[in-house]
Amino acid sequence: MTMPTTLMQRAHDEAVRDDTPKLPDKPTRRSFTAEYKLRMVAEYDACVGDGDKGALLRREGLYSSHITEWRRARDNAAQGALSASQRKSKVNPETAALEKANKRIERLEEDLKKHKLALDIAGKAHALLEMLAESATDDSAGTTRPGRKPKP
Numbered sequence: 001m002t003m004p005t006t007l008m009q010r011a012h013d014e015a016v017r018d019d020t021p022k023l024p025d026k027p028t029r030r031s032f033t034a035e036y037k038l039r040m041v042a043e044y045d046a047c048v049g050d051g052d053k054g055a056l057l058r059r060e061g062l063y064s065s066h067i068t069e070w071r072r073a074r075d076n077a078a079q080g081a082l083s084a085s086q087r088k089s090k091v092n093p094e095t096a097a098l099e100k101a102n103k104r105i106e107r108l109e110e111d112l113k114k115h116k117l118a119l120d121i122a123g124k125a126h127a128l129l130e131m132l133a134e135s136a137t138d139d140s141a142g143t144t145r146p147g148r149k150p151k152p
Contacts, residue, residue, distance in 0.1 A: 037070040 032040075040060060044067045047053045057064060 038074065041067055041070050041074060 040056075040062065043056055044053055047056055053064075056062075057067075
């Protein structure tokens with residue numbers, strides 16, 4: 001076993017000294033204003049030459065998915081502004097409850113029709129099976145075994 005030399009001790013002390021560089025704080029996401037987004041979408045759409053769109057994206061440090069998302073948001077906002085004038089008036093809670101009850105009644109009546117039809121089909125199937133069973137017993141009574149005469 002060897003004892004650490006002063007050279008090794010000094011190297012260790014320098015490696016763990018207090019003035020070591022510290023890691024930066026957690027990086028924050030970039031945020032873009034609405035005006036910037038609209039301007040970038042307009043510039044991107046205005047690009048016509050080969051490589052112009054890529055050059056714009058590289059210059060601004062953007063991805064094509066940014067433009068796609070911003071364009072979609074712009075279009076949805078425009079549609080929302082157009083449909084805002086077509087808002088429904090507030091519905092009375094009693095009227096809403098009545099509409100809900102009427103829809104439930106309609107759904108239950110449809111279910112009742114289906115169940116009645118299923119019962120009707122089951123009844124007809126039962127009658128058919130009874131007829132087949134009776135005809136099978138009638139046929140077996142009239143048949144004879146080989147070597148025997150039928151009973152009068």
